[in-house]
Amino acid sequence: MSTVPYGLRAKRRRAAPRAKRAKQALRTLGFLSPWLIGLTVFFLYPLLSTVYFSFMKYDGFTAPTWVGLKNWAYVLQDNPFFWPALRNTLWLMVVMVSLRVVFGLGVGLLITKIKTGAGFFRTLFFLPFLAPPVAATMSFVFLLNPGTGPVNTLLDTIGIEGPQWFNDPSWSKPSLTILALWCVGDLMVIFMAALLDVPKEQYEAADLDGANAWHRFRYVTLPNISPIVLFSVVCGVIATMQYYTEPLVAAKVASGVIGGSGQQFEPGYPEKSTLTVPQVIYNLGFQRFDTGAACVVALVLFVLAMAFTALLMRRRSGFLSAED
Amino acid sequence: MPKNRKITAAAAVASISLLASACVGSSDNGANDDPDAKTTLTFWHGWTAPSEVKAIAENVKAFEKAHPNIKVKVVKGLTDDKINQALRAGGSNAPDVVSSFTTDNVGRFCSSNAFADLKPFLDKAKIDPAKTFLPQMAKYTEHNGKRCAVPLLGDAYGLYYNKDAFEEAGITEPPKTLSEFDKVVKKLTKTKGDGFERLGFMPSYLGYETTVEHYGSQFGVQYLDGAGKSNTAKDPAVKAMLKWQKNLVDDLGGAAKLNKFRTSLGDEWGPKHPFHTGQVAMQLDGEWRGKMAADADLDFEIGAAPFPVPDDQVADYGKGYLSGTILGIANTSAKKNAAWELVKYLSTDTDAVVSFANAIHNVPSTQEAIKSPKLNNDPVYRTFVDIAQHPGSSHAPSSVNGGAFLLTLQDYALKYEKGTEKDMDALLGNNDQQVDKDNEQAG
Numbered sequence: 001m002s003t004v005p006y007g008l009r010a011k012r013r014r015a016a017p018r019a020k021r022a023k024q025a026l027r028t029l030g031f032l033s034p035w036l037i038g039l040t041v042f043f044l045y046p047l048l049s050t051v052y053f054s055f056m057k058y059d060g061f062t063a064p065t066w067v068g069l070k071n072w073a074y075v076l077q078d079n080p081f082f083w084p085a086l087r088n089t090l091w092l093m094v095v096m097v098s099l100r101v102v103f104g105l106g107v108g109l110l111i112t113k114i115k116t117g118a119g120f121f122r123t124l125f126f127l128p129f130l131a132p133p134v135a136a137t138m139s140f141v142f143l144l145n146p147g148t149g150p151v152n153t154l155l156d157t158i159g160i161e162g163p164q165w166f167n168d169p170s171w172s173k174p175s176l177t178i179l180a181l182w183c184v185g186d187l188m189v190i191f192m193a194a195l196l197d198v199p200k201e202q203y204e205a206a207d208l209d210g211a212n213a214w215h216r217f218r219y220v221t222l223p224n225i226s227p228i229v230l231f232s233v234v235c236g237v238i239a240t241m242q243y244y245t246e247p248l249v250a251a252k253v254a255s256g257v258i259g260g261s262g263q264q265f266e267p268g269y270p271e272k273s274t275l276t277v278p279q280v281i282y283n284l285g286f287q288r289f290d291t292g293a294a295c296v297v298a299l300v301l302f303v304l305a306m307a308f309t310a311l312l313m314r315r316r317s318g319f320l321s322a323e324d
Numbered sequence: 325m326p327k328n329r330k331i332t333a334a335a336a337v338a339s340i341s342l343l344a345s346a347c348v349g350s351s352d353n354g355a356n357d358d359p360d361a362k363t364t365l366t367f368w369h370g371w372t373a374p375s376e377v378k379a380i381a382e383n384v385k386a387f388e389k390a391h392p393n394i395k396v397k398v399v400k401g402l403t404d405d406k407i408n409q410a411l412r413a414g415g416s417n418a419p420d421v422v423s424s425f426t427t428d429n430v431g432r433f434c435s436s437n438a439f440a441d442l443k444p445f446l447d448k449a450k451i452d453p454a455k456t457f458l459p460q461m462a463k464y465t466e467h468n469g470k471r472c473a474v475p476l477l478g479d480a481y482g483l484y485y486n487k488d489a490f491e492e493a494g495i496t497e498p499p500k501t502l503s504e505f506d507k508v509v510k511k512l513t514k515t516k517g518d519g520f521e522r523l524g525f526m527p528s529y530l531g532y533e534t535t536v537e538h539y540g541s542q543f544g545v546q547y548l549d550g551a552g553k554s555n556t557a558k559d560p561a562v563k564a565m566l567k568w569q570k571n572l573v574d575d576l577g578g579a580a581k582l583n584k585f586r587t588s589l590g591d592e593w594g595p596k597h598p599f600h601t602g603q604v605a606m607q608l609d610g611e612w613r614g615k616m617a618a619d620a621d622l623d624f625e626i627g628a629a630p631f632p633v634p635d636d637q638v639a640d641y642g643k644g645y646l647s648g649t650i651l652g653i654a655n656t657s658a659k660k661n662a663a664w665e666l667v668k669y670l671s672t673d674t675d676a677v678v679s680f681a682n683a684i685h686n687v688p689s690t691q692e693a694i695k696s697p698k699l700n701n702d703p704v705y706r707t708f709v710d711i712a713q714h715p716g717s718s719h720a721p722s723s724v725n726g727g728a729f730l731l732t733l734q735d736y737a738l739k740y741e742k743g744t745e746k747d748m749d750a751l752l753g754n755n756d757q758q759v760d761k762d763n764e765q766a767g
Contacts, residue, residue, distance in 0.1 A: 059436045060412035061655065070765075078761040080732070147519075147588025164580075167587055255530065256592060264428060266731040271738075286408060288728065288766060289436050 047302070050295045059289040071292040075300075082297060084272040085280045088173065092243060092276070093308075096177045097236035101229060104187025109221075111188070112195045122192070129185030137249040140179045141166050166254035169273035176246055176274065187232055194228040195221065230312065237308050241301055244282070247274035277301050355444070355660035363662050364395040368410070368419035370649075371684070372401040379683030383676050387669045394662050404429060411438040414656030420663040422654055423476055427464050427647045427719060428537075428727025432766075434467035435724045439652035442471050445664040456672060458712055460646045461689045464719040474671040475689035477681050478648035479610040480711040481538055483631045484617070484704075486512075488624035489522065489605040498629035500641045502542075502568055505632040506575070512605040513576060520585050523598075525606040527572040528582045529738050532592040533609050536734045537727075539565050541645035541718045542633050547729060548721050554759035556733060557752035564634060566740050566748060579742045595620045610647070611708035615685035628707040630714075643716030644708075648689060687712040725766035729759040 029036075054071055056064035075082050111121050128136065143149050144165035152162030163171045202220045211219065222229075251269035267283055268275030277297060285294030357363070367384065371377055377400050384396045399419070404426050410418045422439070433439045446453060453462045453471060461475040485498055493512050499505040505525075512524030529535060540547070543561040548554060556562045573579055589603060590596025598604040599613070600620045607613065608631055617626050630642045651671050653663045669676055677693040680686075681700070687709055688694045694709060711717055723729055736755045739745040 061436045061438055074761070074765045078758075078765070080735075080758055080762075145587050146584050147586075164584065164587075167583060254587070256532065256586070264426060264727045264731055266735060286405060288725065289408070289412075289432060289438075290766060293765065 050298050050302075053291055054295040054299055056292050058291040060291055061289070064292075067292065071290075071296045075293050075296040079280070079284075079293065081268065081272065081275055081280045081283065084268065085275040085277045086300075088247075088273065088275055089241060089243070089277050091173055092176070093237055093240045095173070096180050097233060097240055099177060100180055100184055100187060100236055101232050103181050104184045104232065105191045105225075105229070107184060107188045108191030108195055109217075112192055122188075125188050126185035128182050131183070133245040134249050136183060137179060137246045138253055140175070140182070141250055141253040144175055144178075166250050166274075167270055169271040172250070172254075172270060172273045176250060179246060179250075190228060190232065191225065194225040198224040234309060234312050237312070238305060241305050241308075242278055243276045244278040247276050248279055250274060355440070355664070357659045357661045359661040359665050360393055361662075362393045363659050364397055365420045365659060365663055365666055366397045366399065366418070367421040367423075367666065368399045368402040368407060369423040370400075370402055370404075370425050373684075376684045379680055382683075383670060383680050384666075386676060387666055390669065391665055394665060396666060408438070411654050411656065414654075418656055419654050420657040420659050421651065421666050423649050423651045425647075425649055426727070427650055428722075428730060430465055430473055430650060430726075431467040431722035431724050432726035433650075433652060434470045434472035434722070435767075437472075437655050439472035440655045440657070440660055442474060442653065442664075442667070445653075445660075445668070446471065449664075449668055451668070451672060456691065457689050458646075458691065458694065459715075460717055460719055461648060461712075464646070464648075464722065465650050467722040467724075473650040473652040474667060476649045476651040476671050477677065477684070477686035478646060478689045478712055479612070480687050480708040480717065481533070481541070481608060481610050481631065481645040481647075482708055482711050483629050484599060484607045484609055484613055485627050485629070486599070486602065486605045486624055487627045489602070490627075498627065499632045501635045501638055502632050503635050506568075506572055509572065509606070510575060515577075518581070519588070520603070522602060523576070523582075523585060523604050525572075525608075526582065526586065526598070526604050527569055527576070528579060528586060529569070529734055529741055530583060530586055532597070532607070535730075536565070536737050537720050537730045538608060538645045539569065540720065541643065542631055542637075544637065544640075544716075544718075547733070548723065552723075552763065554729060554756035554763075556759075557749060557756050562733075562752060563748055566737055568634070569737070570741055573741055611687055611705060612685050614702070614704040614708075626704065628704040630707070630711050640714075640716040642711065643714045643718070644711040646712060646717045646719045648686070723763060723766075725763050728762055728766070732759050732762065 053064065055066060055068060057067045057070070058064035107125050111118055111125070114121065131139075144151050146152055146162060146164045146167055149162075149165075151165075155162040165171050165175045198221055202224070203216060206216050206220050248267060251267060251274045252265060255265070255269035257265045257269075267279045277300075281294045281297045281301070284290045284297065369380055371380055380400075381398060384398055388394065388396060402419075402422075404424055407419070407422055407424055411422070424433075453465075453474065456462075457465075457475050458478065461478050465471065465473040465475050483498060489512055490496075490498075493508075495508055495511060499508045509524030509527075512522065514521040526532070527534060540561075543565040545561045545565060546555050546559045549558070573582060576582060589598040590601060593616075597607075597613075597616070597620070599607040599609070600617060600622055602624065614626070614628060630644055633641050633643065651667050653660055653667060657663050670680075671677070672690060674690065674692045674696060675698075677688050677690050678696045678698045681688040681693065682698070685700070685705065688696070688699065693699065694713065699709070700706075720727070720730055733755050736745070736751050740748065740751055745751045
């Protein structure tokens with residue numbers, strides 16, 4: 001018969017699960033470690049150093065020095081690019097993202113409905129998405145060239161004076177939107193998959209209830225695909241916040257300053273109308289050697305991305321009705 | 325899914341943050357390597373045309389022959405953005421010797437220590453930049469007395485004109501003053517519908533090479549005052565320049581009409597350049613245009629002259645805007661002494677400079693090379709050699725913020741050209757404020 005005192009036995013009983021728990025925790029950590037290392041190296045460290053450098057004067061060549069809120073004041077008050085870029089980004093987020101979602105859904109609906117040639121049209125609408133952004137943008141600047149472009153030539157023949165497209169500050173963003181709509185293949189495929197997933201019985205039930213096409217779309221299709229719509233909007237918003245290549249290439253080609261003689265180029269042609277926030281980050285950080293101010297803009301972008309995503313997620317209860 | 329989206333959003337933005345903040349590098353300024361030891365240098369340049377690439381490669385080969393211990397790895401077609409990044413990152417693949425076409429960036433390269441200080445090397449080699457290089461070229465390769473670059477050939481800007489169009493319009497010689505020039509422009513211009521069959525000259529700031537900076541030299545613009553503050557509101561030359569340009573734009577039908585015509589024109593660096601096609605009869609451009617025009621096999625004869633000056637500066641006729649290629653040593657290089665040997669050879673060896681100038685049709689940057697009997701004798705080219713030597717020729721001042729102050733002024737000038745801003749004093753006052761704020765941030 002054991003003579004181990006009661007207290008010690010109880011302690012051992014408690015110690016055994018604790019050791020087991022620690023082992024389990026270690027195992028869990030081991031499994032999580034690739035993600036944790038990735039998160040630390042690629043997210044937490046850059047984020048913290050971005051915050052750190054936003055308070056420093058740092059050109060990448062000499063040691064950073066503390067400047068307090070100077071970079072923040074410069075970006076928010078004095079930088080000539082920041083506010084126009086933010087306004088443009090917001091414009092694109094509202095107009096371009098909305099139109100892309102509507103257009104992508106429309107094309108998806110159309111292609112799921114047609115009986116013959118669906119494969120051909122699916123390929124036709126998807127192919128532009130595979131075009132490299134630089135080539136696609138250059139082609140659009142050529143197509144929409146006010147002087148020699150085929151679009152304005154065509155408009156001319158029917159007596160309409162075409163706009164200046166990428167050369168007019170009020171038309172440059174709509175021109176970029178047209179380009180984005182042309183490349184809507186990604187959304188079309190996603191929406192097609194979602195549309196084909198809607199249970200047919202629901203349409204049959206709606207038909208029995210006498211629903212017309214609009215009712216079927218509003219009360220059957222939309223609730224079923226709403227998670228995909230939300231996904232598209234969130235992805236679109238994030239992509240728009242990182243929108244860089246197309247506006248930069250369009251501005252460079254349309255302005256005629258494509259480099260060669262050391263001539264410098266100010267982004268955003270015409271009149272800062274194609275300037276986006278990532279262009280400002282690049283301009284400050286990599287062209288003006290002002291890493292501190294670039295970090296401020298990057299942080300503002302980060303906060304905005306988080307805020308927009310949170311806002312959209314908060315609205316999900318009313319939106320993700322299919323999951324309700 | 326929502327959590328994943330948030331993480332994706334955060335990760336996406338963090339990537340931008342990472343890019344914006346990913347900067348390491350060395351500020352080591354020492355030159356401790358043995359220039360006689362066997363080594364390999366990396367030389368980055370921006371030339372891309374086959375003839376230019378071949379010419380620089382031949383010069384490098386000649387250098388390697390003269391310095392058998394040094395091999396040079398040449399990397400072509402590098403833009404300033406890539407150069408900036410490599411200079412900051414350093415490392416074994418970063419360049420030791422760098423050339424850039426952006427002379428406006430010298431202030432930024434010098435003040436940030438991206439380029440090593442060349443004074444100790446020049447002193448050791450007993451090279452006096454003021455006596456070795458053309459004075460203006462020696463000036464634009466330093467910033468606030470710090471010499472971090474040397475000129476590697478130069479560019480002089482002047483007026484190209486279509487001799488056949490001149491003859492057809494009864495014009496016997498190129499204009500010397502801007503009032504004469506305006507008359508010639510109108511004489512040469514032929515309208516067609518709401519556009520042009522031929523434009524005498526494209527004065528818009530959006531035109532090829534017709535920038536504020538290039539016009540500014542003709543007017544003697546003083547962009548910055550003695551204290552380095554923006555001076556445009558106080559400088560009558562800036563106002564005279566903006567007024568002259570605006571009047572000419574309006575006389576030709578306005579900014580919108582010119583811009584529409586501009587968008588129909590061929591590429592600046594291609595054979596369909598509007599001066600080559602005859603769509604524009606006169607062109608403000610650098611000496612390279614002569615070779616490009618010859619290569620394009622034009623069906624008309626071309627002439628070249630200095631760009632006209634304001635009527636009250638006719639005594640200074642012959643001057644022009646100067647620019648060029650700069651050559652520097654990366655501050656991150658561990659082979660600065662060997663790198664200096666390459667820089668010295670390319671920038672000061674008379675035969676190397678002359679042969680390179682002849683091959684790529686640029687203006688030589690050294691006093692000796694410009695006097696060389698081996699230098700190209702083509703009269704069109706020689707016009708630009710003369711402009712380069714004119715004491716009134718100039719380049720914009722160096723600034724800690726590179727050429728940002730010129731882009732800001734160009735931005736405001738464009739508003740004046742379009743007529744969206746009419747009050748010139750207010751416009752230039754705003755320009756000065758903005759430039760000073762930007763310079764303060766960069767300084």
